[in-house]
Amino acid sequence: MADEIKLFKVTIDNITVEVPPGTSILQAARKIGGDVAPPAMCYYTPLKGSGGKCRTCLVEVAAGSTADPRPMPKLVASCRTNVMDGMVVKNITSPKVMDARNGVVEFLLINHPLDCPICDQAGECHLQDLSYEHGKESTRYEFKKRTFKKHDLGKYIQLHMTRCILCYRCVFTADQVTNNRVHGVLDRGDHSEIATYIKMSLDNDFIGNVIDVCPVGALTDKTFRFKNRVWFTKPVDAHRDCPTCCGKVTLWQRGDEVLRVTARKDQWGEIMNTEDGKPGWICNECRFEKKKTSDWVIEGVMKVSRHSVISANKYINAVKPEETVAAVMGGRAPKLLMDIHNVSDINDPDVDLSLIQGPATGKVFEKKSKS
Ligand code: SF4
Numbered sequence: 001m002a003d004e005i006k007l008f009k010v011t012i013d014n015i016t017v018e019v020p021p022g023t024s025i026l027q028a029a030r031k032i033g034g035d036v037a038p039p040a041m042c043y044y045t046p047l048k049g050s051g052g053k054c055r056t057c058l059v060e061v062a063a064g065s066t067a068d069p070r071p072m073p074k075l076v077a078s079c080r081t082n083v084m085d086g087m088v089v090k091n092i093t094s095p096k097v098m099d100a101r102n103g104v105v106e107f108l109l110i111n112h113p114l115d116c117p118i119c120d121q122a123g124e125c126h127l128q129d130l131s132y133e134h135g136k137e138s139t140r141y142e143f144k145k146r147t148f149k150k151h152d153l154g155k156y157i158q159l160h161m162t163r164c165i166l167c168y169r170c171v172f173t174a175d176q177v178t179n180n181r182v183h184g185v186l187d188r189g190d191h192s193e194i195a196t197y198i199k200m201s202l203d204n205d206f207i208g209n210v211i212d213v214c215p216v217g218a219l220t221d222k223t224f225r226f227k228n229r230v231w232f233t234k235p236v237d238a239h240r241d242c243p244t245c246c247g248k249v250t251l252w253q254r255g256d257e258v259l260r261v262t263a264r265k266d267q268w269g270e271i272m273n274t275e276d277g278k279p280g281w282i283c284n285e286c287r288f289e290k291k292k293t294s295d296w297v298i299e300g301v302m303k304v305s306r307h308s309v310i311s312a313n314k315y316i317n318a319v320k321p322e323e324t325v326a327a328v329m330g331g332r333a334p335k336l337l338m339d340i341h342n343v344s345d346i347n348d349p350d351v352d353l354s355l356i357q358g359p360a361t362g363k364v365f366e367k368k369s370k371s
């Protein structure tokens with residue numbers, strides 16, 4: 001019989017867990033869950049080598065181990081530091097950590113535009129969440145934010161370099177999930193940018209996964225851009241028999257329209273594993289080409305964390321509300337009830353937003369009304 005592995009006891013924010021040797025502090029904290037788990041903007045479990053870049057996961061090690069209980073002199077990146085037996089870690093119970101995290105967020109926001117109102121990632125952006133928890137209402141930075149020349153990455157993926165936090169997740173994804181990486185981080189220092197080497201498109205079969213791993217709105221889905229806010233869409237789990245990938249996805253619907261298709265993600269925002277224990281990366285065909293409910297076998301509404309803005313979505317598990325007009329008018333029917341579709345060209349119910357290329361602009365509706 002194989003020897004049983006001796007588990008390490010680690011105490012994080014006064015809660016003790018047992019984990020196998022080689023587990024990072026971050027993963028041990030995730031085992032406890034909730035606020036004890038530090039935020040992670042660059043670490044991504046399925047991607048080898050990720051982590052160690054953004055410093056949002058800093059924690060205080062108050063005791064190194066049972067054998068050597070001295071505290072570590074500096075805060076450490078929990079995604080890149082492994083636990084020791086008897087280690088004592090402080091995350092939300094450490095004022096030093098909170099202070100450092102506030103500073104990290106301030107640095108991340110120095111160059112990041114505050115364009116959440118027009119950013120497709122709003123509502124599921126990890127930097128937006130961090131800013132709410134640790135950000136300040138104003139900036140101390142006096143200089144102009146960085147700007148970049150526009151860079152076209154092809155027909156599926158939109159790059160907004162000003163939003164990038166250089167976490168390298170998309171680079172690792174292209175390296176490890178596709179067979180031909182054509183993009184990377186070019187230049188150094190504050191000139192560093194995500195770009196392709198010689199104006200190439202990102203068009204590998206699995207390259208769409210860079211959209212899912214990007215923690216901010218730097219890489220977004222061109223087929224979904226500006227079509228809806230994520231909290232107005234209804235996420236449902238669905239699958240299809242795909243010859244290229246696992247075919248297990250989340251459809252983001254508005255009514256019966258499929259506005260967006262993504263891989264399934266867990267509570268940490270990472271791609272979920274399929275039954276065989278492998279990450280459920282999805283192919284471009286499933287993500288960008290299958291935008292009809294008839295393409296999919298619907299499994300049911302996705303579970304949404306109640307902390308997510310998406311859980312405020314009144315369309316999830318909701319019954320259509322009763323008609324209120326008559327109720328507020330003391331039971332009388334209104335004399336004139338305007339149908340917005342009759343008076344506005346931009347709410348045309350005959351325009352299927354999921355089937356048009358790119359964002360919906362006035363032209364889409366103009367063409368429709370002329371035809
Ligand atoms: S584009 Fe997104 S995933 Fe890629 S390095 Fe920038 S922030 Fe990270």
Ligand code: FES
Nearest residue numbers: 052053054055079
């Ligand atoms: S998640 Fe640990 S350094 Fe970025």
